[in-house]
Amino acid sequence: xxxxxxxxxxxxxxxxxxxxxxxxxxxxxxxxxxxxxxxxxxxxxxxxxxxxxxxxxxxxxxxxxxxxxxxxxxxxxxxxxxxxxxxxxxxxxxxxxxxxxxxxxxxxxxxxxx
Amino acid sequence: xxxxxxxxxxxxxxxxxxxxxxxxxxxxxxxxxxxxxxxxxxxxxxxxxxxxxxxxxxxxxxxxxxxxxxxxxxxxxxxxxxxxxxxxxxxxxxxxxxxxxxxxxxxxxxxx
Numbered sequence: 222x223x224x225x226x227x228x229x230x231x232x233x234x235x236x237x238x239x240x241x242x243x244x245x246x247x248x249x250x251x252x253x254x255x256x257x258x259x260x261x262x263x264x265x266x267x268x269x270x271x272x273x274x275x276x277x278x279x280x281x282x283x284x285x286x287x288x289x290x291x292x293x294x295x296x297x298x299x300x301x302x303x304x305x306x307x308x309x310x311x312x313x314x315x316x317x318x319x320x321x322x323x324x325x326x327x328x329x330x331x332x333x334x335x
Numbered sequence: 336x337x338x339x340x341x342x343x344x345x346x347x348x349x350x351x352x353x354x355x356x357x358x359x360x361x362x363x364x365x366x367x368x369x370x371x372x373x374x375x376x377x378x379x380x381x382x383x384x385x386x387x388x389x390x391x392x393x394x395x396x397x398x399x400x401x402x403x404x405x406x407x408x409x410x411x412x413x414x415x416x417x418x419x420x421x422x423x424x425x426x427x428x429x430x431x432x433x434x435x436x437x438x439x440x441x442x443x444x445x446x447x
Binding site for chain 2: 225252254256261262263264265266269271279311313315318319320321323324326327328329
């Protein structure tokens with residue numbers, strides 16, 4: 222089954238404790254992206270990757286890092302999480318990121334930073 | 336930059352009633368437009384998309400949307416709502432080839 226898998230689904234942690242949210246897709250997609258969802262703001266792009274070893278900032282990249290060492294994986298790293306990063310996070314992928322290609326979304330990761 | 340406005344934060348309809356969710360976009364050319372649905376605890380599922388051609392687009396789960404260039408709108412409709420349609424709905428447009436720009440979302444509640 223074609224899917225985007227995120228782990229963990231839920232995490233409660235404390236300020237400053239480094240964490241990684243993993244994202245893996247099994248569709249051989251070149252394009253992957255991270256979004257955060259906040260009430261009243263919809264989804265905003267954090268980082269994206271057009272292919273292996275190619276990553277770039279989205280609209281809200283501050284406080285986040287990503288890496289793309291393999292095509293299927295695109296982890297999101299919070300080096301020193303802060304309470305304003307409490308949010309619902311989604312990973313998405315599409316074939317090449319070209320215009321009009323629907324993006325496939327994971328089920329989300331709810332992070333609470335205390 | 337492109338933007339998407341969903342004017343209604345919450346909408347409540349009775350089961351069996353018709354539904355229309357509003358979406359307005361700002362973009363000079365014909366945009367790529369999408370509607371996604373997010374059920375509780377789940378990711379976003381694509382309902383339908385519009386690129387060009389016929390302005391009335393059919394999607395999954397009995398939904399349709401109509402692109403109206405003169406009104407910069409892409410409203411989502413369903414003739415008869417089911418309780419299982421209760422969810423959050425997002426309108427989105429695509430900018431510069433890859434980035435999805437989302438509206439703030441509309442939460443649909445269905446009364447039995």
